[in-house]
Amino acid sequence: MITALVSKEKMDKWKCYFEQYASSMRPNRKTGREIDEYFRAKYPYQVLDSGEFCAVVEENVMANEYFREKLPPGMRPQIKAYTVGNMYVGIDIESGEFHIECEEIEKAASIFDDLFLYRGLDENDLNNFVMVGQFLEIAEENNSIDIFIKNERKRGRK
Numbered sequence: 001m002i003t004a005l006v007s008k009e010k011m012d013k014w015k016c017y018f019e020q021y022a023s024s025m026r027p028n029r030k031t032g033r034e035i036d037e038y039f040r041a042k043y044p045y046q047v048l049d050s051g052e053f054c055a056v057v058e059e060n061v062m063a064n065e066y067f068r069e070k071l072p073p074g075m076r077p078q079i080k081a082y083t084v085g086n087m088y089v090g091i092d093i094e095s096g097e098f099h100i101e102c103e104e105i106e107k108a109a110s111i112f113d114d115l116f117l118y119r120g121l122d123e124n125d126l127n128n129f130v131m132v133g134q135f136l137e138i139a140e141e142n143n144s145i146d147i148f149i150k151n152e153r154k155r156g157r158k
Helices: 008-024 032-042 051-063 105-119 129-141 145-154
Strands: 079-084 087-092 098-101
Touching: 008 129, 032 079, 032 087, 032 105, 051 079, 051 087, 051 098, 087 105, 098 105, 105 129
Parallel strands: none
Antiparallel strands: 079 087, 087 098
């Protein structure tokens, strides 16, 4: 989760990851329904009945061209909303995008990063050095980059 201005050093790191691994990566993005099921199985949630929050999450998807492109043609977001402690989590089951609000950014970042890794990347994401770099940086921070790289090598990819 990007929580501050991105430094030149971080951008360079993401570019390096992209140059080193992007060509060997394959699309593995999960559906919104899969992300929702994963979230509900992993986190102690309460269903949030808030049209206002759902509208915020929907607007977040619709106002961002990159997120909006993830929607199937002719579809609008279909938001599932939850709370986890003092966090609000919205998952669009149509696009697979998600939105987390919390005053404690570390808690929100933890769930965001987990969902981001689980969701994976699609073909368009794999052409975006920020998406690839952020994905691999989070994988590294979660001690799963070695597993990811080994799996890619097993599949005959560099």
